[in-house]
Every structure is written in C-alpha cells, then in structure tokens.
Amino acid sequence: xxxxxxxxxxxxxxxxxxxxxxxxxxxxxxxxxxxxxxxxxxxxxxxxxxxxxxxxxxxxxxxxxxxxxxxxxxxxxxxxxxxxxxxxxxxxxxxxxxxxxxxxxxxxxxxxxxxxxxxxxxxxxxxxxxxxxxxxxxxxxxxxxxxxxxxxxxxxxxxxxxxxxxxxxxxxxxxxxxxxxxxxxxxxxxxxxxxxxxxxxxxxxxxxxxxxxxxxxxxxxxxxxxxxxxxxxxxxxxxxxxxxxxxxxxxxxxxxxxxx
Numbered sequence: 001x002x003x004x005x006x007x008x009x010x011x012x013x014x015x016x017x018x019x020x021x022x023x024x025x026x027x028x029x030x031x032x033x034x035x036x037x038x039x040x041x042x043x044x045x046x047x048x049x050x051x052x053x054x055x056x057x058x059x060x061x062x063x064x065x066x067x068x069x070x071x072x073x074x075x076x077x078x079x080x081x082x083x084x085x086x087x088x089x090x091x092x093x094x095x096x097x098x099x100x101x102x103x104x105x106x107x108x109x110x111x112x113x114x115x116x117x118x119x120x121x122x123x124x125x126x127x128x129x130x131x132x133x134x135x136x137x138x139x140x141x142x143x144x145x146x147x148x149x150x151x152x153x154x155x156x157x158x159x160x161x162x163x164x165x166x167x168x169x170x171x172x173x174x175x176x177x178x179x180x181x182x183x184x185x186x187x188x189x190x191x192x193x194x195x196x197x198x199x200x201x202x203x204x205x206x207x208x209x210x211x212x213x214x215x216x217x218x219x220x221x222x223x224x225x226x227x228x229x230x231x232x233x234x235x236x237x238x239x240x241x242x243x244x245x246x247x248x249x250x251x252x253x254x255x256x257x258x259x260x
Contacts, residue, residue: 001097002253005233006042006072008195015171023055033162037068040076048078053086068260083259092255093235094242100225102249108215110177114223117167122160125174125186127151132202138240141205145181148204175219177212185212189220196224198234217248
C-alpha cells in the first residue's frame with residue numbers, strides 16, 4: 001500500500017507541473033499559479049545526502065523557484081536527516097489511507113455537496129480554505145462568514161481561473177458544506193487512476209467543532225468511490241486533525257515528510 005501511495009504522489013503533480021530529473025529527485029516545475037516541489041524517485045532506493053539537496057537548491061536558484069521537498073518518510077528515510085543537515089526545516093505529518101470496506105460515512109447539520117466550477121462557488125471554497133489554514137488547528141477561531149465574503153471578493157482572477165480549469169479537467173473535485181450562513185467548509189480530492197488524495201479540507205474557524213470537516217471528507221470519499229477510486233489517501237496536519245479523519249475510516253500507514 002505505501003508503495004502505491006508513493007507512486008500516486010509522484011504522478012499527481014503532473015496535472016500542473018513539468019518533471020525534471022535532478023540527481024535522485026524529480027523536480028516538478030510548476031505550470032500553474034502555485035509552486036510544486038522535488039520528490040525522490042519512487043523505488044530508487046537512493047540514500048539521500050546533503051550534496052543531493054544542494055543540487056536541487058542550485059537548480060531552483062537557476063529557475064528562480066522556491067526550494068522544497070515532499071516525500072513518504074518510510075520509503076525514503078534518509079531524506080529528512082539530509083535536508084535538516086542542509087539547513088532546511090523538516091516536518092512530518094500522519095499519512096492515512098481509506099479503502100472501500102473501511103468507509104464510515106459522516107454527516108453534520110449542514111448540506112454537503114460537490115460544487116460546480118462556476119466562479120462564485122470556486123471563490124467561496126478557496127476563501128474558506130484560506131481562512132481555515134490561516135488559523136490552523138481544531139479550536140474554534142474568529143474568522144467567519146464576513147471574512148469569507150471579503151476574501152472571496154478580493155481574490156485574484158488568475159487564481160480563480162486556475163482552480164476552475166482544474167475542476168473542468170477533472171483533476172480536482174471540490175465539496176463544500178452549507179448552512180444558513182452560506183458555505184462554511186470545503187475540501188478537494190485529486191484523482192489519478194484508481195487512487196485519489198484529499199487535500200485542503202478546512203472549516204471556517206468560527207464554525208469548528210460541528211463535524212463539518214468530517215462531513216465534507218465523507219462527501220469527497222463517497223464521490224471518489226463512486227467514480228472508480230479504490231484507495232483514498234491524505235496527510236493530516238497533526239494527530240488531532242488525523243483523529244477527525246479516522247472517524248470516517250482512515251487509518252495510518254506512515255508519515256508524509258516536507259522540507260523547505
């Protein structure tokens with residue numbers, strides 16, 4: 001399973017990036033509005049050294065792009081120590097998967113549905129996610145519907161257009177939760193073949209502790225399983241966030257590493 005996950009994670013950036021080999025890494029050069037990262041080539045068995053990190057650093061400097069890495073810790077355990085030795089900040093997050101038999105649907109006091117690629121819903125979903133990740137964690141926060149509407153109205157047109165393009169191409173699918181106050185939670189899955197990853201699940205901070213994140217995740221899982229996917233994966237910000245996903249049926253298989 002962890003090998004399948006690693007292979008998927010090496011394919012999913014190709015919907016928005018061009019791959020380039022740099023030493024033992026594939027550097028994904030973005031063709032969209034957000035940067036990507038370098039990953040160790042799956043199955044290579046390479047032992048990463050600080051000098052390998054420097055090769056990528058030099059290439060990123062030439063291209064004038066940010067230096068960052070993502071990987072599955074269990075398939076490349078040498079990368080974290082090498083990145084730290086090269087002066088990068090290294091973090092690890094719980095990596096979880098769900099198979100069809102594990103799925104436990106979750107509901108909340110909200111309407112959850114897959115949204116269209118129309119401009120209004122796309123702006124709102126992006127705004128919800130931005131506010132959610134701006135106040136990380138699971139505690140109830142301050143940002144709510146007023147801040148969502150302001151962020152949606154001020155969003156750059158190229159950001160909205162890029163998100164709409166991905167949705168229309170089917171490389172991302174977004175679900176949202178709605179109450180009387182409008183859209184209050186959102187998240188996305190990114191199918192490639194028979195696997196998908198759920199990313200960007202977030203709830204307006206003022207609306208937390210109502211099961212909305214789990215309900216949006218459940219809607220995304222249901223859509224994925226109904227459309228040819230047999231394994232859903234995600235990485236969680238923390239153990240507390242991982243517990244939300246475990247209630248839907250996800251279980252831990254390892255750790256997702258990131259360095260920048």
